[in-house]
Amino acid sequence: MSIADQLVHTTVRIECQDAGGQTSSGTGFFFNFCQDSDGQHVPALITNKHVIKGAQIGVFHLNTTGDNGDPAHGEHIPVPITDFEKGWIPHPEADVDLAAFPLAPIFEWVFQTRGKRAYLKSVNREFMALADDLNELSAVEDIVMVGYPNGLWDARNNFPIVRRGITATPPYVDFEGRKEFMIDCACFPGSSGSPVFLYNIGSYANKGGGISLGGRVKFLGVLWGGPQHTAQGAIRVVPIPTRNEPIAFSRIPNNLGYCIKAEKLLAFEEHFERLLKAEKAAKESGDIGSGPETAA
Structure with missing residues (x-):
């Protein structure tokens, strides 16, 4: 499966x-935390805090795996969850708009109730662009963003919409002193929580100004918002044209987006590591509690 085909299964x-x-x-989007050499990991779903704020009910759809191990296109299972916001782990920093939802119980529920295994592709730490990777990048790089602008999607096949753009600020510096960078890409409501990937296929311009052959795809960060400008539009009140006309103010995206750098997800890695250590200690002492119930 090509990298492009994998990316559309990450969200x-x-x-x-x-x-x-x-x-x-x-x-x-899917992320595997605490992944070890044996393939054990903690699967989670990542989005922005503001996406799930105040949510009493949440639903997302999981694609299923066919008999041959490939995705069963057109077959996906809705996962309804009550008290939705309570199931998320907020990022420990109040001003970092990220939250994580442990998925292992969901995968178990899908298998037990539907006899199906979920088909997905997860981002992991090895795929993240951390400081050393960012320092190898130029100020302007090609990116793709995978998500659901204005809630749009391929509902039949449970596929997202892929947008293409460039970095609008150098990804190797912290925008306005925050662990963020900006992108020049069409960013609409519904795209919040979208993963942003460095996307070079075939060849790319390296930092030294030369051309490097081969692909280069890395997870750069997560979209959380974008600047907008305001336009006035008249709402015509008819059939009484002599009345004052109320004015509507429309907020129009600037096709720019603010992205949280990938490294901020490492706080969740530390959180899950502590839970796994506590679970291991409980097992060794013979006190087998419920544990985090998140390890796959």
Whole structure:
């Protein structure tokens, strides 16, 4: 499977409903934490805190695996979850708009109730662009963003929308002193939580100004928002044209996005490592509790 075909299996469309019945949508992506040489890991779904804020009910769809191990296109299972916001682990830094949802119990539920295994592709630490990787990049790099702008998706096949762009600020520096960078890409509501990837296929310009052959794909970060400008539009009140016309102010995206650098996900890695150590200690002492129930 090509890297492009893998990327479209890294995300899910997150549908939320609050206590008042209002609905919204955003993007989540799969990430494996605490992955070891034996393949053991803690699978999780990552999105922004604001995507799931106030959500009483959440739904996302998981693709299923066919008999040959390939994805069964067109076959996906809705996963409805109540008290949705409570199931998420917020990033420990209040100003970092990230949250993680442990998925192992969900995968078990899918298998036990539907007799199916989920098909997905997860990002992991080895795929992350950390400081050394970022220092090898140029100020302007090609990127792709995978998500659900305005909630759009291929509902039949459970596929996301892929957008293409460039880095708008140098990814090797911290934008405004924060662990962030900007991208020049069409960023609309519903894209929040989308993973952003460095995407070079075939060849790319290296930092020294030369051309390097081969592909280069890395996980750069997570979209959380973007600047907008305001435009005035008249709402025509008819059939009484002599009345004052109320003015509508429309917020229009600037096709720029703010992205949290990939390294900020490492705080979740530390969180899950502590849980796994506590679980191991409990087993060794003979006190077998419920544990984190997150390791695959």
